[in-house]
Amino acid sequence: MVDHAEARNVNQVVDNRKGESVPGFELPLLLFAGFRTLIDRLHAELARQGHPDLRPAHGFALQAVAAGGPRGATASDIGRHLGVSKQAAGKTVDRILAVGYAERADDPADARRKLVRLTPHGLDALARSAAIFDDLRAEWTKTLGADRVRDMETALRQVVPPETTYRLDATSWLGGA
Numbered sequence: 001m002v003d004h005a006e007a008r009n010v011n012q013v014v015d016n017r018k019g020e021s022v023p024g025f026e027l028p029l030l031l032f033a034g035f036r037t038l039i040d041r042l043h044a045e046l047a048r049q050g051h052p053d054l055r056p057a058h059g060f061a062l063q064a065v066a067a068g069g070p071r072g073a074t075a076s077d078i079g080r081h082l083g084v085s086k087q088a089a090g091k092t093v094d095r096i097l098a099v100g101y102a103e104r105a106d107d108p109a110d111a112r113r114k115l116v117r118l119t120p121h122g123l124d125a126l127a128r129s130a131a132i133f134d135d136l137r138a139e140w141t142k143t144l145g146a147d148r149v150r151d152m153e154t155a156l157r158q159v160v161p162p163e164t165t166y167r168l169d170a171t172s173w174l175g176g177a
Helices: 004-008 026-048 056-067 075-082 086-098 120-144 146-159 170-174
Strands: 012-015 020-023 102-107 110-118
Touching (some): 026 120, 056 075, 056 086, 075 086, 075 110, 086 110, 110 120
Antiparallel strands (some): 102 110
16 A cells, blocks of 8 residues: 555655655756756847847757857858757757858868858847846846855756766757757
């Protein structure tokens, strides 16, 4: 016979500060909800500031292109940066090209390769994103306090492997292709 009261507590941890049981699954959901809240607010503001076509995946791709420096980046470079296949990166690159955030250029070191470079529109989107993220962090700091936000960031840096910080391959672990 199963003790249902005991079974309900299997996926819970005790929060020692308050002595309350907290479901173990709540942490990843809260982290994801916090991420979504920031990203959704970022994109709403970007749309108001002249970037209505920019999507979260595009922002990560723009960061990957920018990581290539002034020379740009190949679709393979972008895929590695994001943790996705070259084909998946290529689809995202095609979209950011179509909406004017990037352009293709010949690679002076290898005529067979094409580079992706940011356009002024793409650079503007990144600059505005950075400013908006600063504003959003300031709002969190006002609500939670500077020490709590700094402690949260420090704690996350301790548990998040650095090589996964910018990976975008969510579909692979959410059950997609």
